Amino acid sequence: MSSLRVVEICAGAGGQALGLELAGFEHALAVELDPMAAETLKLNRPKWDVRVGDVADPEVWDPEQFRDVDLLAGGVPCPPFSIAGKQLGANDERDLFAWAVELCGIMRPRALMLENVRGLSAPRFSAYRQHVLDRLNELGYVADWRLLHASDYGVAQLRPRFVLVALREDDAPYFTWPEASPLGRTVGEELVDLMAANGWKHASHWAGRANKIAPTIVGGSKKHGGADLGPTRAKRAWRDMGVDGLGVADAAPSADTPEDHDPKLTVEMVARLQGWDEKKWHFAGRKTSKYRQIGNAFPPPVARAIGRQIVAALNHEGEPRVHTETVAHDEVYRVLRAAADPLTIAEIFERIDGSLTLEEIELRLKHLMRDFNMQPIDSESGEPTYKLGDFRAFIGQDDHVRHEYLAQMRSKVS
Template sequence: MTKHEVVEICAGAGGQALGLEKAGFEHALAIELDENACNTLRTNRSTWKVAEGDVADLSVWDPADYEGVALLAGGVPCPPFSIAGRQLGASDERDLFAWAVEQVAVVRPRALLLENVRGLSMPRFTGYRQHVLDRLTQFGYVAEWRLLHASDFGVPQLRPRFILVALKPEDAPYFRWPEPRSSAPTVGETLIDLMASNGWHGAKEWAKRADKIAPTIVGGSKKHGGADLGPTRAKRAWAALGVDALGIADAPPSAKESDDFKPKLTCEMVARIQGWSDEYTWEFTGRKTSRYRQIGNAFPPPVAHAVGSAIMRAFHHEGTPKTVDDTEHDPIYKTLRASSGFVTPERLMKSADLDDRAELERRIGLLSRDFEVEIRTEGTKTRYRLGSFKAFIGQEDHARHDLFLKHRARIS
């Protein structure tokens, strides 16, 4: 059988890694910044080569050493696109999405898989997404985006993830996004055995109350305090399920707790909510807060397994080939990019089928957060020209380097 190796960047504690392994991929290399997450990877897979450090540092790993690997995959940092954050995108020093896409030209993998938060799918980032698709097209790949929900793959929480898959033209017609499987179990069904494991008599009644899937687990950031289950809205959702979200417990509730006690989750319980189970076994290392962040920031293994299997089926050319259509996200960006000179508002509005000048200016404003946009005004006439992409793609003089060093201890 053909060996299908994967290089995984920003591997975290191994959620995506475990899912891809289940799909049939073998890890040639996993790169991760966090020391505790690296220890978790090494503890679970002692034969894997794990590189610890900044994924964009050539002294940590050289992408050219892995040219021709079957899959380049990763879950690059989410804060640049998170709805809960400032959505700085290309202006955020933690943004590695564009850099990861550029590595395709070096590694020349058979396929690319990158996952991120739902925020990247929003109108704020239409230009950013179009730039990514255009670059992959230039590199000779066919790319697709898709928003997948973890709950569609047996994971008992919402957790929408925006996923990019790119394949070479000979494989792309055989790629189909995985279909949703049976509905996810509830929080109560998922955790009742753990809640009862220390003798708590109220576990059965609690499980009846916890009769829905969980809100999205929030891994949190090193910039903030200890582990808890997220912002105020998430805490209210957990409270409705009978869970105290103000922290993580060291152990399940004991027999001395009253039947109406509102328990906190343990790290083991959070891992269950993230999709780790008897089918996806894993051990997490480090102190409680670190373990929680490793679990909470992970890509659920069942979802990675499903997407990885879909890529593997495309490699094997299973099924009937489909027609591959180009995806266009932002006609304004494309019109500006296609022109070497300045473009009139009338031309841009026509390209995007707009009749509202204010809407055009709003979209130009969004583009200018990720790209340099030059505006020339002569009398009453205004024209626009698209400049350089602000994102870090490997430039030696990019501000990302100094900011990364300054904030490294708080990057997660």
């Protein structure tokens, strides 16, 4: 095991934290906004330095004090990129992804690891991703994105997550993404003992019905209702496995529960499906709070798998790989970023060698105008021209709208 140090932002209830600990990292600091999730961290790791509050508030912690830490990690808010939301990206007051990237310029960690929802991998955010890669390159890091499924790393749940890993140039050649190692166990196999905990004699029959991988567990937010297992489509998938997704149970089925009963999952069952050992990691708060903490977490086995690869890279284990050019996520963004003068769509098309159609370029420009300050400029020829403006995301600006939003919505932000 290594003695490498990690600072974790937006730490939640400790899914990523536990995984990184198992990979060999020691926590120098964990920062979390939600008091109950922070209480969970303190409950399980009382010796850790856990700060409670807005991670971007200098009153909560000073990034300068953790300069040259080995790893900066976090699961920054997902709503800006979630397919279930409006996908406002840089215009969403909750977006902290760009701000976390800027921390690399202050803290100079040897490595960065940030995870988010699958939505961030969509074409809508190609320019956002390209900006992140280019900014990290300016700061001296080699970065890459990868969409990983929890079911490939020992979790009986699909749960796709989009992960960014960046390392300093001398460490990057030693990093490789973890190879898939599926658990091969279904929801029924994982939970049959917990379903039978109160003597339900039909638990084995139920386990046969639940012979599938779970859909993605959704923790939800403080804005919307109590705990349940996700949107309508997910509830149908749970129903097909013999699980009632309309809420979370207080206990496993009783001994006299009939065979055709569709039980609800308990908090302990959900924790196990997220990759926790529910007997070794305890959650603070009442049932709904516990469920949200668990459902919003990064599964520990996935964090451990990535963390081990980062440890290997920082220790320069194995043979270094020859670095190849990172795949471009948005050619239109790169062309406009390099251009000194505004360009027409035809000029953009010419500079990207026709790799996109004119219609595709127009769509990319619409996406760009959502995340960057740029508007069409009339030219002498009458064709609109485009010039890339400033990134709209929060990166620490004192006058950013995020400050007002957080002051008004603090109790509902999760």
